[in-house]
Amino acid sequence: MLNFTVGPVQSEDYVREIGSEQVPYFRTPEFSEVMFENERLVLKFAKAAEGSRAVFITGSGTASMEASVINTLTKNDKAIVVNGGSFGHRFSEILDIHKIPHDDITLETGKALKKEHLSAFEGKGYTAFLVNVHETSTGVHYDMDLISDFCKRNGIFLIVDAISSFLADEFDMARLGADIMLTGSQKALACPPGVSIIVTSPRALKRIEAADAGCMYLDLKRALSNGERGQTPFTPAVGTLLQINARLKKIDEAGGVEAEIKRINGLAEYFREKIKAFPFETVSESPSNAVTSLRPTNGVSAYSIFTVLKDEYKIWVCPNGGELKEKILRVGHIGALTMRDYDELFKALEDMRARKLI
Ligand SMILES: *Cc1c(COP(=O)(O)O)cnc(C)c1O
Numbered sequence: 560m561l562n563f564t565v566g567p568v569q570s571e572d573y574v575r576e577i578g579s580e581q582v583p584y585f586r587t588p589e590f591s592e593v594m595f596e597n598e599r600l601v602l603k604f605a606k607a608a609e610g611s612r613a614v615f616i617t618g619s620g621t622a623s624m625e626a627s628v629i630n631t632l633t634k635n636d637k638a639i640v641v642n643g644g645s646f647g648h649r650f651s652e653i654l655d656i657h658k659i660p661h662d663d664i665t666l667e668t669g670k671a672l673k674k675e676h677l678s679a680f681e682g683k684g685y686t687a688f689l690v691n692v693h694e695t696s697t698g699v700h701y702d703m704d705l706i707s708d709f710c711k712r713n714g715i716f717l718i719v720d721a722i723s724s725f726l727a728d729e730f731d732m733a734r735l736g737a738d739i740m741l742t743g744s745q746k747a748l749a750c751p752p753g754v755s756i757i758v759t760s761p762r763a764l765k766r767i768e769a770a771d772a773g774c775m776y777l778d779l780k781r782a783l784s785n786g787e788r789g790q791t792p793f794t795p796a797v798g799t800l801l802q803i804n805a806r807l808k809k810i811d812e813a814g815g816v817e818a819e820i821k822r823i824n825g826l827a828e829y830f831r832e833k834i835k836a837f838p839f840e841t842v843s844e845s846p847s848n849a850v851t852s853l854r855p856t857n858g859v860s861a862y863s864i865f866t867v868l869k870d871e872y873k874i875w876v877c878p879n880g881g882e883l884k885e886k887i888l889r890v891g892h893i894g895a896l897t898m899r900d901y902d903e904l905f906k907a908l909e910d911m912r913a914r915k916l917i
Pocket of ligand 1: 566619620621622646691693694695720721722723743746
């Protein structure tokens with residue numbers, strides 16, 4: 560199997576080997592040390608401000624999206640959501656469920672956020688801004704400097720879902736003044752799914768302290784206070800946290816977040832150059848390094864390309880859901896992939912072309 564989806568992605572062998580071992584008991588000083596190291600390295604890679612914290616939630620990325628909302632926002636907030644695809648839509652739904660007032664900036668598929676979109680919201684008493692810096696469903700990477708300037712100017716609390724962008728695209732949490740940054744285990748961290756991470760600025764910690772989460776499992780006050788002793792309130796995905804630890808340490812040894820971003824960017828550029836020879840156009844106006852979204856230009860269904868690659872070539876690219884299902888497919892650049900792997904994919908595409916399937 561060769562997996563070019565955007566998560567779960569392929570893991571390195573050293574990560575997979577940990578997955579084959581027995582899962583240890585975790586209320587121990589040894590496991591606390593692992594968790595302290597996980598927190599330290601995540602804060603370092605996120606470039607979080609002094610006094611920030613990171614907590615590890617057992618639950619996929621959406622659990623951390625929801626936890627961020629219920630622990631830092633209330634019905635007295637007035638939020639802006641960048642809704643440019645299914646993940647932006649998810650933030651909007653979470654706010655609806657928790658009855659937090661919001662207005663959405665709805666963007667067409669593949670379109671970037673521009674200054675004009677924000678000007679209507681200037682000086683209007685908005686208190687929170689929620690964005691998926693990389694809208695994974697369309698491959699659009701938003702301009703964080705534009706968003707950061709807007710939020711700083713208006714004193715707005717900034718929640719950034721960087722779930723598929725962390726370690727793949729540059730992100731400097733302190734410089735951007737982001738208050739919350741989210742990521743997940745199954746994207747560029749390239750570990751099994753099941754763990755997500757919430758990085759909180761000192762300002763976010765104050766909001767969390769004052770909040771009534773109205774929920775036990777996702778109450779971040781509990782997660783933060785347990786984290787002070789390297790623990791979690793409930794049994795976490797212990798095995799996955801050990802895999803995350805190995806992966807974070809390896810990234811650190813190999814040159815840190817900059818080197819990892821450069822490696823992923825190299826794969827993205829290699830793919831984007833070679834795909835030009837095939838009948839696809841790129842969809843995103845402003846692509847993330849994590850994924851390339853493609854539209855077949857000759858009327859072939861994107862979903863059928865996905866199916867043929869999967870069933871006949873054992874290669875997984877990433878289909879889209881909903882109304883984009885037949886129109887767009889995505890090829891990821893995160894996970895344990897090499898240029899040789901892309902050569903395999905291009906060989907399969909050549910073959911499909913000879914068979915008149917693309
Ligand atoms: C993957 C992803 C999520 C989380 O999805 P889960 O299925 O809950 O892990 C959230 N936001 C973005 C931008 C993502 O790419």
